Each structure stands twice: as C-alpha cells, then as structure tokens.
Amino acid sequence: MDLYDNQKSTSKIKRDASVNDRIPDGLFLACPYCGVQMYNKQLGEHRVCAHCGYGFRLQARERVALLTQSFEEMDSDIEIVAPDFPGYADKLARAKSQTELGESVLTGIATIEDAKVALGIMDSYFMMGSLGSMTGEKITRLFEYATEKKLPVVLFTASGGARMQEGINSLMQMAKVSAAVAQHQEAGLLYLVVLTDPTTGGVTASFAMQGDITLAEPHALVGFAGARVIESTIHEKLPKDFQRVETLLENGFVDKIVPRPELGHVISQLVKLHYRAEA
Amino acid sequence: MAVNIGLKLFKHEPTPAEVVKKSREDRFFAREIIDGVFNDFIEFHGDRQSGDDMSVIGGIATLNDKPVTVIVIDKGTDIHDKLSKRNGSPEPWGYRKAQRLMQQANKFHRPIVTFINTPGAFPGKTAEVQGQGEAIAKSILESMKLAVPMISIIYGEGGSGGALALATTDQVWMFQNATYSILSPEGFASILWKDSKRSEEAAAVMGLTPKDLLEKNVIEYVIPESRNHPRVFNLIRKKLDDEFSLLNELSPEELIQKRRARFRAF
Numbered sequence: 001m002d003l004y005d006n007q008k009s010t011s012k013i014k015r016d017a018s019v020n021d022r023i024p025d026g027l028f029l030a031c032p033y034c035g036v037q038m039y040n041k042q043l044g045e046h047r048v049c050a051h052c053g054y055g056f057r058l059q060a061r062e063r064v065a066l067l068t069q070s071f072e073e074m075d076s077d078i079e080i081v082a083p084d085f086p087g088y089a090d091k092l093a094r095a096k097s098q099t100e101l102g103e104s105v106l107t108g109i110a111t112i113e114d115a116k117v118a119l120g121i122m123d124s125y126f127m128m129g130s131l132g133s134m135t136g137e138k139i140t141r142l143f144e145y146a147t148e149k150k151l152p153v154v155l156f157t158a159s160g161g162a163r164m165q166e167g168i169n170s171l172m173q174m175a176k177v178s179a180a181v182a183q184h185q186e187a188g189l190l191y192l193v194v195l196t197d198p199t200t201g202g203v204t205a206s207f208a209m210q211g212d213i214t215l216a217e218p219h220a221l222v223g224f225a226g227a228r229v230i231e232s233t234i235h236e237k238l239p240k241d242f243q244r245v246e247t248l249l250e251n252g253f254v255d256k257i258v259p260r261p262e263l264g265h266v267i268s269q270l271v272k273l274h275y276r277a278e279a
Numbered sequence: 280m281a282v283n284i285g286l287k288l289f290k291h292e293p294t295p296a297e298v299v300k301k302s303r304e305d306r307f308f309a310r311e312i313i314d315g316v317f318n319d320f321i322e323f324h325g326d327r328q329s330g331d332d333m334s335v336i337g338g339i340a341t342l343n344d345k346p347v348t349v350i351v352i353d354k355g356t357d358i359h360d361k362l363s364k365r366n367g368s369p370e371p372w373g374y375r376k377a378q379r380l381m382q383q384a385n386k387f388h389r390p391i392v393t394f395i396n397t398p399g400a401f402p403g404k405t406a407e408v409q410g411q412g413e414a415i416a417k418s419i420l421e422s423m424k425l426a427v428p429m430i431s432i433i434y435g436e437g438g439s440g441g442a443l444a445l446a447t448t449d450q451v452w453m454f455q456n457a458t459y460s461i462l463s464p465e466g467f468a469s470i471l472w473k474d475s476k477r478s479e480e481a482a483a484v485m486g487l488t489p490k491d492l493l494e495k496n497v498i499e500y501v502i503p504e505s506r507n508h509p510r511v512f513n514l515i516r517k518k519l520d521d522e523f524s525l526l527n528e529l530s531p532e533e534l535i536q537k538r539r540a541r542f543r544a545f
Contacts, residue, residue, distance in 0.1 A: 085484070133545065140543070162439070162461050164471050167485050168497055171439065171461045172545035175419055175447045179539035182423040204412035205400075205440040210420050224412035224440075225402030233402050243407065253410050 032056075033219045046260045054219040055260040057197060059099055060106035060123035063156065067264050068119065073108040075141055080134045085165040095126045103134040104159070107142040112154070113268035115275075117192075118146035120155040124198065128160035131202050135163070136173025139207065143180035152190035152271050157208040161201020174206035181210050190274045192267065195222050195245060195254065209253070213270060215263070216245035216254045293456075296479040298488045299464055301456040302435050307508065309336055309353035312394055312434065315512030316519070317342055317349060325376060329409060332373030334364035334397075337380040339389065343520050348384035350377050350445060351394040354435065367436075368401035371414035374444050378418055381425055390428040390523045393445040396435030398463060400444070418444035423539060426531035428523050432502070432515070433457045449526055449538050452500040452518075453489040459497065460487035496544065 030037050033054035043049070046066060047056040064071050079102045080092065096102065104126035110119040120142050122129045139155070146153045162170040184191060193211030197220035204224050216222065223243035231238055241247050248254045258266045293301070313320050317340035325331040337350040354367035377393075384391045400411050422429065429448035437446065437459030446459075453459060462470070464482040469475035486492070489501040500518070505511055526534065 136545070164461065164467060167461050168459065168487070168492065168495065169545055171443055172497065172542060174440065174443060175423075175542040176545050178416070178419045178447070179423045179542050182420055183539065186424075202440055205415035205444075206419055207416070209410070209413040209416035222412075223407055224400065224415070225407065229402045230404060230407065234404055236404075238404065242404075247408075251408050251410065253413055 029056075044261075048260050052219060053259055055197065055217045057124050057158070059125050060101060060121040061099075063121050064106065064108075064110070064119075066260075067267075068110040068112055069114075071108050071110045071119070073106065074145065075107060075138050076102060078102055078134050078138055080132060088165040091127060091165075099123050099126045101126055103132060103138055104129045105135045105138050107138045109145075109151070110154075112264050112271070115268035115271035116151060117154045117267070117271055118142050118149075118151045120153065122156060122158040122196075122203070124158040124160070124196075127163065129158045129203075130160055130163035131170050131173050132163040132166050133169045133173060136170075136176050139177050140180040143177070143184045146189065147180075147184045147187050150187070150189060152192060152274065153184060154192045154194065154267055154271075155207065155211070156194045156196050157199040157203055158196045159199055159201065159203035159208075161203065171202065174202050177207045178210065181207055185212075190271065192270060194258075194263065194267075195248075196220050198222070200224065200226065200243075214253070214255050215266065216248070216257050217260055217263070218245070218257055220245045222248055222254075294479075295482040295485070295488050295491075296464075298456055299458055299478075299482045302458045305354070305356070306456065306504065307434050307454070307511075308356055309351045309394065309396070310356075311508065312512065313340065313349060313351060315508060316516050317347070318344075320349065323380065326372045326379055328372065328375055330370075330372045332370045332376060334367055334369045335373035335376050337376055342390075342392075342516060342523070345520075345523075346387075346389050347519075347523075348380055348389050348391045349394075350380055350391065352397045352442075352445065354396055365401050365403075367397045368399060369397065369441060370401050370403070370406050371409040371411045374400070374414040374418045377445060378414075378421055381421060381429075385425045385427050388427055390430070390526070391425070391448070392519060393429070393431040393448065395431060395433045395437055395442050395445055396457075397438050397441050398436050399438035400441030415440045415444040419447050422447040424535065426535060428526035428534065429538070430519060430522060433459050433498075436463075438463060447538075447542065449534065449541070450499045450522060451497065452502055453492065453498050454502050455489060455504040457489060458487040459489075459492055460485050 027040050031049040034052040036051040105122045107120045191211045193214045195216040199208050199222045221243050320340040322338040336353050340349050352367050355361035355364040430450045431446040431448040433453045464478040465475040468477040468481040492498045
C-alpha cells in the first residue's frame with residue numbers, strides 16, 4: 001500500500017509560479033523566415049538565423065557598430081518641422097526614442113575595412129523605414145556630399161514605402177533623391193545598394209533600384225506592391241518566396257546575395273576595385 | 280461680401296471627395312486628347328525587350344508644326360479596352376516603352392509631353408517578376424538626365440509612383456478635376472485608419488486637388504475644364520507651345536539643372 005501513497009504525493013508538486021519572471025523575454029526566438037526556434041545567443045553578434053541564414057532586422061546604429069571601423073554621423077540634427085497630420089507627432093516621438101534617430105535613415109562617412117564611403121542605413125524600426133521628407137533630405141545630402149568629395153555611396157535600404165502622413169511630399173522624395181543619384185552617377189562615382197529586409201514601395205521604385213551594383217541579404221523581402229494587394233488584384237495565391245531576393249536574383253534584379261557577416265568584406269573589396277588608381 | 284455670396288450660388292467649389300470622383304470619370308479619352316492637341320500623330324509600339332503595353336500610348340506628333348514626342352497613359356474606352364489596359368495601370372514594359380521613346384526624343388532633340396491618368400502602376404504577379412519597381416526607378420532617373428524640355432499633364436488620376444514615373448518633368452500641369460497623390464484615398468484610409476470606407480475623410484486631409492498642389496508648388500498650372508473639349512485642347516496647345524519656346528531658350532545643362540532643382544526643393 002505504501003507504493004500508492006507515494007504516487008499520491010507526486011500530484012502535490014506545484015507548478016513554479018515565478019518561472020516567467022526568472023526567464024527573460026526573447027530568450028528563444030523564431031526565425032521570421034524559416035520559423036525554426038532557436039536560443040537567442042545562437043544568432044551571434046550579426047543576428048543571423050543559424051538554420052537558414054536570414055538576417056534579423058537590425059537598427060541602424062547596431063549595423064553601424066557591426067559593419068564599420070569608424071563612423072562620423074552627418075545631419076544628425078535634421079528633424080521634420082511641423083508634422084501637422086493628426087497623431088503624426090506622437091508617432092514620430094515614439095520612433096525617435098526607440099531608435100535614437102532623428103529620421104528613418106542614418107547617414108555619415110564611414111570606413112569599412114579601410115574603404116572610405118558615404119554610408120546610409122535605413123532603419124525599419126523607425127516608422128517602418130518609411131520615406132519621409134527628411135529621410136529624402138538626408139539621403140539627398142549624402143549623395144551631394146559624396147559627389148563633392150568624390151566618394152562612393154553605400155546605401156542599406158529598408159522601407160515599407162512612402163510616409164502616408166506626409167502625402168505628396170513623400171512622393172516627391174523619390175524624384176529628389178533620384179536627381180542627386182543622377183548627379184553622383186554623372187561624376188563617375190560608385191553607388192552600391194544593399195537590399196535588406198524589407199524593401200518595398202516607393203523606395204524600391206526609386207533609389208533602391210538605381211545602384212550600379214545591387215547586393216542583398218539572404219531571404220530579404222523586396223518588392224514594389226504588397227503581397228496582399230497583388231493577391232487581391234489577380235485573385236490567386238502567390239508562391240512562397242515570391243518577393244524574396246533569391247527570386248529577384250533569378251529574375252535579374254540583384255547582382256549578388258551576401259550573408260551578413262561577409263558584407264563588410266565584399267563591400268570594401270568592391271569599393272577598392274573601383275578606386276584602384278587613387279589608392 | 281454680397282457679391283461673394285451671389286457668386287457662390289452659381290459656382291460651387293467642389294470638395295476633395297467630389298474631385299476624386301470626377302477624376303475617375305471618363306471626361307477625356309487619351310485618343311481624343313492626342314487628336315485634339317496634336318497633328319499627324321504616329322504611334323510606336325513596344326519596349327524592345329519584353330512586349331508592348333497597350334495602356335501606354337506613345338509616338339511622335341506635331342505641335343503647331345513642330346515635332347514632339349507624346350506619351351499618354353490610357354484607361355481605355357469600353358469595358359474590353361479598359362480590361363486590357365487594366366484601367367490605365369501600366370506594366371513594367373509600358374514604362375520601358377516610355378523610357379525608349381524618351382531616349383529617342385533626347386537623341387533627336389524633340390520636346391516630350393506626357394499625359395497621365397492612372398490609379399497606379401499595376402500590382403500584378405508578372406509586373407513584380409519583370410521588375411515594376413526597377414522600371415519606375417529607371418524612368419525617374421533617366422528623366423533627370425534628358426536634355427530636352429519635358430512637360431507632364433495629369434488629366435485624371437495621378438496615382439503614386441506609377442504617375443511620378445512620367446511626371447519628373449520641367450513642369451507638371453493638372454486638369455481642373457484631376458488628382459495627384461501618394462495613394463488612393465481608399466488605400467490611404469485603410470493603411471492609416473484600417474478602414475477603407477473613410478475615403479472621403481482621407482481625400483480631405485491628403486491635399487490631392489490641383490488647388491492644394493498648386494499651393495505646395497507640386498504643379499505649375501491648372502487647366503480649366505469645359506464641356507467644350509476643343510476649347511480645352513486649343514488652350515493646351517497654345518500653352519504647351521509657349522512654354523516649350525521658353526524652355527528651348529535654356530541650354531541643355533541649364534535645363535537639366537533647373538529640372539533637378541525643381542525637385543530638390545521638396
């Protein structure tokens with residue numbers, strides 16, 4: 001009979017109520033691309049999925065720390081004046097405190113493995129990297145500065161598209177930046193685009209697709225129209241990976257897909273190939 | 280004051296939502312505009328890469344006996360025509376056709392006129408595969424390098440990047456009941472407020488009417504509409520001729536510089 005008493009006592013073991021307090025959030029993550037669960041630290045400093053190589057979305061300042069040996073920020077004081085659309089000012093303030101950025105792009109002069117470049121990094125954590133008038137202004141100034149100083153431009157794109165709250169001004173940024181790209185091109189300078197997850201809408205339809213060389217991070221989503229819009233227009237389901245860069249590469253719109261840890265090396269190599277005479 | 284009230288009785292200032300509605304009506308057809316404004320239009324087809332998009336009509340014509348390149352986005356006339364033209368939503372090869380004709384105009388020093396009426400670039404499967412984003416990006420970039428005068432006229436809907444691709448020009452004009460916006464009011468309302476039924480409200484805050492856009496210097500001129508279409512076309516012809524003469528006085532470098540400065544201001 002003792003045997004059964006023993007069994008009775010096991011049912012009295014209680015669930016540890018404080019377990020959620022002791023294990024921090026985000027210890028285990030699911031890869032947004034392949035869905036595999038993994039321990040946070042498996043991602044490593046580059047935040048890359050150990051299973052499929054997808055690069056988790058980075059904030060602009062994190063990327064600067066990973067990619068560059070030195071970085072001197074430009075136009076850090078630029079801010080949008082009078083955002084008069086209802087609720088826009090609050091959204092901006094939240095984005096600013098979250099990302100420590102004044103706008104959805106971080107620009108500056110950087111060295112990437114000895115290569116000096118004008119570097120722009122869009123931040124998808126700042127209002128989904130949307131193209132506001134000051135985003136356009138900062139990128140335009142980056143190109144203008146690079147043209148003047150004869151520097152190559154390296155631009156990491158990440159954007160949900162236009163900034164709705166700014167209306168037509170957001171659309172005009174596509175043209176404004178393009179004009180600066182044209183000027184930079186005519187000076188015979190290199191413009192290198194790195195497509196990162198996600199790059200869509202107005203950014204895809206302008207400076208993301210105007211580079212001399214287009215690199216991309218593995219499995220990044222890149223497209224013009226949103227997948228849901230396409231599906232509701234043509235009334236059919238889109239295949240898996242339809243707007244992933246692997247498909248874009250097949251279709252001829254990307255030069256090379258580079259895993260994040262190798263990006264710095266590839267970029268510096270490409271830059272050096274274009275500026276050999278001066279080096 | 281009394282006069283103002285009196286005038287208001289007869290002249291109703293349309294609300295933005297009414298302008299949106301009107302801009303989508305078939306007020307002016309593409310072929311009608313081409314025949315009304317220009318003479319001797321000869322249409323050219325194809326982008327020389329992947330096909331011919333019927334929603335972009337392009338070719339050369341004469342404007343008061345001077346050759347010009349004309350590019351028009353067409354929504355179509357009857358239901359079959361509209362379906363085949365996706366209600367004026369160009370495919371990437373439509374934009375590439377436009378690029379080819381613009382390059383051609385540049386080579387032969389012809390001014391370029393574009394007429395725009397599109398809800399936006401077509402969001403289709405093939406369009407994505409063929410690089411809709413790249414097609415628009417290149418149209419914009421190449422327009423910034425052309426050494427010939429360019430004027431674009433939005434005669435219905437000016438929908439987002441699909442319209443901008445043909446509107447990065449020295450001057451942008453709009454018909455009185457046309458719109459030019461980042462997105463349709465329905466899309467705008469569904470993105471910002473998750474409710475596409477609030478489109479009227481969206482239209483009001485978006486600033487998409489010619490009046491709003493003229494104030495913001497997004498456009499240079501509003502073309503008054505009339506039921507008497509030949510009158511509208513005569514006005515456009517005269518105005519185009521005048522402006523092209525002025526733009527032709529600039530050197531190619533000045534022209535490009537001015538065009539870039541126009542967009543730099545935003």
